[in-house]
Amino acid sequence: MPEIPLERVDDNTLAIPETWNPEMKVPGIIYANREIEKSLVGDRSLDQVVNVAMLPGIVKASMGMPDIHWGYGFPIGGVAGFDLKEGIISPGGVGYDINCGVTLIGTDLNIEEIRPHIKELLERIFLKIPSGMSRKASFKINDHQMDEILSTGLQWAVSEGYATKDDILHTEDGGRMQKSDPVNVSPEARKRGLNQLGTLGSGNHFLEIQAVEQIMDMERGSSFNLHEGKATIMIHTGSRGLGHQVATDFVREIQTGGEGVVADVNDRQLSSVYFQSDMGQRYYEAMNAAANFAFVNRQIIVSEIRSVFGEVLHIDPQEMGMRIVYSLAHNMARVERHNVGKKSMDLVVHRKGATRAFPGSKMENGSIFRRYGHPVIIPGDMGTASYVLAGTQENLEKSFGSTCHGAGRLLSRKKSFESFSSSEVIEKMNRSGIFIKAASPGVVSEEAPGSYKNIDEVVATVAGSGLSIPVARLIPVGVVKG
Secondary structure, eight states: OOOOEEEEEEEEEEEEEESHHHHHSEEEEEEOOHHHHHOOOOOOHHHHHHHHTTTTTEEEEEEEEEEOOOOSSOEEEEEEEEEEETEEOOHHHHHHHTTOOEEEEEEEEEHHHHHHHHHHHHHHHHHOOOOSSSSSSOOOOHHHHHHHHHHHHHHHHHTTOOOOHOOOOOOGGGGOOOSGGGGGSOHHHHHHHHOOTTTTTTTEEEEEEEEEEEEEHHHHHHHHHHOTTEEEEEEEEEEEEHHHHEEEEEEEHHOOOTTTTTSOOOSSSGEEEETHHHHHHHHHHHHHHHHHHHHHHHHHHHHHHHHHHHHHSSSSSSTOOOEEEEEEEEEEEEEEEEETEEEEEEEEEEEESEEEEOGGGSSOOOOTTTTTTTTEEEOOOOTTOOEEEEEEEEEEEEEESSEOOOOOSSSSSHHHHOOOOHHHHHHHHHHHEEEEEEEEEEHHHHHHHBBBHHHHHHHHHHHOOOOOOOEEEEEEEEEEEO
């Protein structure tokens, strides 16, 4: 296969011309500075950008964020908008971990106050919040509760005492995707989710105790209640087995064929269905139900974190100022209205390993984020840093108000496992003042800092391209890995 041409548009943007393949309906756009560009050499994610550009109803461009890497169907770090009436929805464009996302908790605690307690906090967290593939939650729900969770998301968590109204205000979509229907979630998916609420899972999912190292935008940082030297807690997990099964069920159904299925797809993993078809609507409602489950999953972990900190530090969580900065999703398809050229259109915007980064103008009147937009939370690898950013007005025209979702893998899990010794990784992190508690030695090797792109370069790219504004840099001091 000939090499896909990458034309440099500016210091932070590359383009794959629409003329490269006669089946492309739009160009490909990849946000990458010259350092990030080096990681794209030979990367199969570029083929996926091209394939997405061929799908029915796509508008503007098939996009890749600087953390782009190969995924199922869509690249991870992929963004695409499809016409609501004539376009598609694709499980491969959302991902198997529906609403895999991040919650950031801010505190009034100075990091030096809690540093002597980090090991004990990690031990308690590890015991209370199951991580890894095999550990199941002690938290149990019945079928009726599952229906409520799938339908109402964080509204259920509030009614059960796991969330406050303030938590809802600091959660994307209020923690509830409105158009959801538990009827479209299979019995197998429900069964897989019954004992997984309040769990981290495995792979790149994690929980970190962090320190706010640097405020890069004082006004926005203060608005987000972030201050240098204070402790934060970051949670990264999603819809667990329930969301995975929802994706599995609909990928299988779409690939079997039927009304609404797009017949000619260049990549079988991109199997898609027209959004307005019966199958398209059923998947959309099941995806939203799984997203509601994920919001509740992260929220129960928030509740447990508050409890653990209270037990270890002997301080009331309210006195610690343990409030959610923001909780948001990575893997979703949402119906949104955007300008495409001079035309305002209703679109189905897929963000696969990408984050919504809306400015204040896209927030509802009365929203606490109406002035600066909502916080954008970008985790790095477990040995370096994470960032909080904010969306920009100009990004609405560039990528439908989207940005990266993390550092992005540089090496496959297999390659990382072969390249890094878990004991050496742990020793190196300990020397840097970062303690780690992991479900297995293997996951430490797979998630070693060298497995990921340079988070500073990724953030420099989204900042330089005008996709988002850096607000704060956070560094890890304690890590729990699944």
